[in-house]
Amino acid sequence: MTRFFLHNDGVTVPEQAPSNAVDVLIIGAGPSGAAAAIHAARRGFSVLLTDQASFPRDKTCGDxxxxxxxxxxxxxxxxxxxxxxxxxxxxxxxxxxxxxxxxxxxxxxxxxxMPRREFDQLLFDAAQRLPEVAVRCGVAARTPNFRGGRLDSVTFADGHTVRAKFVLVADGVRSTFGKTLGRTWHRxxxxxxxxxxxxxxxxxxxxxxxxxxxxxxxxxxxxxxxxxxxxxxxxxxxxxxxxxxxxxxxxxxxxxxxxxxxxxxxxxxxxxxxxxxxxxxxxxMGGAVSNVAGPNWMMIGDAAACVNPLNGEGIDYGMETAALAVEHLDEHKDLTLVWPHTLRQHYGEAFLLARTAARLLTYPQFLPLTGPLALRGRLGQAIMPAAARLMGNLVTQEDTDLVARAWRSAGAAMQRFRGSRPLWDA
Ligand SMILES: Cc1cc2nc3c(=O)[nH]c(=O)nc-3n(C[C@H](O)[C@H](O)[C@H](O)COP(=O)(O)OP(=O)(O)OC[C@H]3O[C@@H](n4cnc5c(N)ncnc54)[C@H](O)[C@@H]3O)c2cc1C
Incomplete structure (x- = not known):
């Protein structure tokens, strides 16, 4: 049966016939999934990008x-x-x-x-324009099928099954498909x-x-x-x-x-x-989930709780984790431990620090005590640029200034202090 989906411009076009076997199957076509499709296509993989919703679709977000x-x-x-x-x-x-x-x-x-209804469509369109990328919308991924410990195929709500060498799970904050793979949120x-x-x-x-x-x-x-x-x-x-x-x-x-x-x-x-x-x-937020990878599958974006605890932004981390995950697509690699390790390397220190700072904010006395210092007068002027940069995690390994070095040292110390329970653990 031919399925149809509606384009941004209101034109209804037939969806590509769903393939039965692809290199990379992507569950969820938000910013993480669409970015992953583009990166995977650039590496020459055949891709099926799927979403339970039909685009354009809204997403609750600050945009x-x-x-x-x-x-x-x-x-x-x-x-x-x-x-x-x-x-x-x-x-x-x-x-x-x-x-x-x-x-x-x-x-x-x-x-x-940009309103997510438009932004996500923009990324989705950029992905589906690529000849390597087929799309399938309006049907949820439901059941993972395993063979020899690997995720061999995925069955959709309409009974259609797609085999894939690799599966990228980008199904967002509720991660309904991720849960069938054991994804657990640490409340x-x-x-x-x-x-x-x-x-x-x-x-x-x-x-x-x-x-x-x-x-x-x-x-x-x-x-x-x-x-x-x-x-x-x-x-x-x-x-x-x-x-x-x-x-x-x-x-x-x-x-x-x-x-x-x-x-x-x-x-x-x-x-x-x-x-x-x-x-x-x-x-x-802040990587507070476990079981985010198996031998040939990885969770990215919100599915892997890659959201900054201090400001709630996750679109950037969704696209970054998409790019990182695609770099790891290699049939000779077992991703079960490699992927959580990669996430910890890139975000472990910053997310741990941010989660600790965010926890302070949940104490009712904290903001009334510190808010006036931060927002009024000279002291505020002196500290807020650095504080806002750290809140936004706008620090990279390449940045060598004092604030960046202090942040990285604090992150490393916190990691050692809390070292026994890493983020994204299996
Ligand atoms: C109130 C609020 C404000 C926010 N403000 C900001 C902000 O200003 N800036 C920012 O950077 N981030 C913000 N975020 C976070 C941001 O929205 C997410 O980090 C971002 O959407 C993650 O993208 P994603 O692609 O991982 O997931 P999503 O955008 O949620 O996409 C997941 C996709 O998977 C699909 N899906 C789900 N289950 C299945 C299934 N079983 N089969 C097939 N498809 C499935 C869904 O339909 C959806 O399209 C905010 C979040 C909230 C809640």
Whole structure:
């Protein structure tokens, strides 16, 4: 039976006949899956990129693209900055404000933002234009079939089975297919709960993203999180709020209700009308999952909880892990231990530090004590550029400045201190 899917431009076209055998089968066609398809095609592999949804599809997100994400997009040959770009972050709260331009790191100093409905379609289109890539949408991957310990094939909800040499699991935060492979989320680690909306605003093209670190509920209580305004350059801003939580200190808030309150109290000429398309989601973060690989399969992006615990960004890590995973595709390699090791090498120190700092934020006393110091006066001016750079993990192995070296040393020390329980363990 021929399946159909709808293009961005409203044209309905027949989907390519699903292949029965490919080199690389990708489950999930969000930024991680689509980026993986492009990288795998460039290496000459035949690829089947699949998604349970039909594109275009929405995804609950802040839509923010940091310089780290822009770097990955450039490597994929995709430009989003010509429509809208930003120069950095303005932080507000506790009676103060700080302006923090994107740091002068190897990622460059340009960020952007684009509604995920458009952004994901852009990547999906770039992937499906490649002759090596076939796509299959609107059907969920359901059952893994093993032969000799290897993942031999995957059966979809419509009964169709596809054999593959390698499988990349990019099925997002809930990772329904990943769970059938044993993916386990460690709920004891810090995680995020967040809601986003779209709001009309005359300030839609201002070149700064805004974060309010003093996030108050309608009763006046401070919540352990932040509100954000990410202008989109299309007449709207993505407006949202998120809170950090742990099993022992769960954030007891209704994020959607908090979002309405936040949007109504933003002031500063934003003049948001009623927030539209309000959605919320959970965010496992900082590698807090295990069983992320087998002999010939790997999890990437949100499926591997590759989300920065301090700011909730994961689009960049999704595309980075896609590129890294494709480098490992080799029939003579057993990926079961290689992949978690690779993730730890690239993100272990930074995520461990960020998770530890994020855990501090879940203590109700922490923000009211430190917020005024960070956001007011000279001390704030001195520390916030470095703090914002570290929050965004805009530090690479190649950066040799003092802040980068201090961050890496702290990460290594933390890794030794907590060394017995690595992230992404089997
Ligand atoms: C409220 C909120 C705000 C955020 N803000 C930002 C931000 O501003 N910037 C940023 O960088 N990150 C942000 N993030 C994180 C970001 O959204 C994710 O890190 C990113 O979407 C990860 O991409 P992915 O491709 O791994 O997963 P996804 O984008 O979730 O894609 C997964 C895909 O897999 C498909 N799928 C699922 N199950 C199956 C199955 N069984 N078979 C086939 N297909 C399947 C889904 O339909 C989906 O299309 C935010 C997250 C939340 C919740």
């Amino acid at each position: 923010g693209l940091t310089p780290r994400a822009i770097t990955q997009l450039r490597a994929l040959g995709i430009d989003v900055t010509s429509r809208y770009h930003n120069q950095g972050l303005k932080l507000h709260g506790f009676g103060g404000s700080q302006t923090v331009p994107w740091p002068n790191s190897s990622f460059g100093q340009v960020g952007s933002a 004891g680690e810090v995680y995020g709960i967040a809601a986003r909306s779209y709001c009309d605003t005359a300030r839609h093209d201002e070149p700064w993203i805004h974060s309010h670190l003093e996030l108050r509920d309608p009763e006046g209580g401070i919540q352990p999180g932040y509100g954000w305004i990410f202008p989109l350059g299309n007449g709207q801003a993505n407006v949202g709020c998120g809170a950090l939580s742990t099993e022992s200190r769960p954030a007891r808030i209704n994020t959607k209700k908090l979002l309405h309150h936040y949007a109504a109290t933003c002031g500063d000429g934003w003049d948001f009308g009623t927030p539209q398309q309000v959605t919320s989601a959970l965010l496992p």
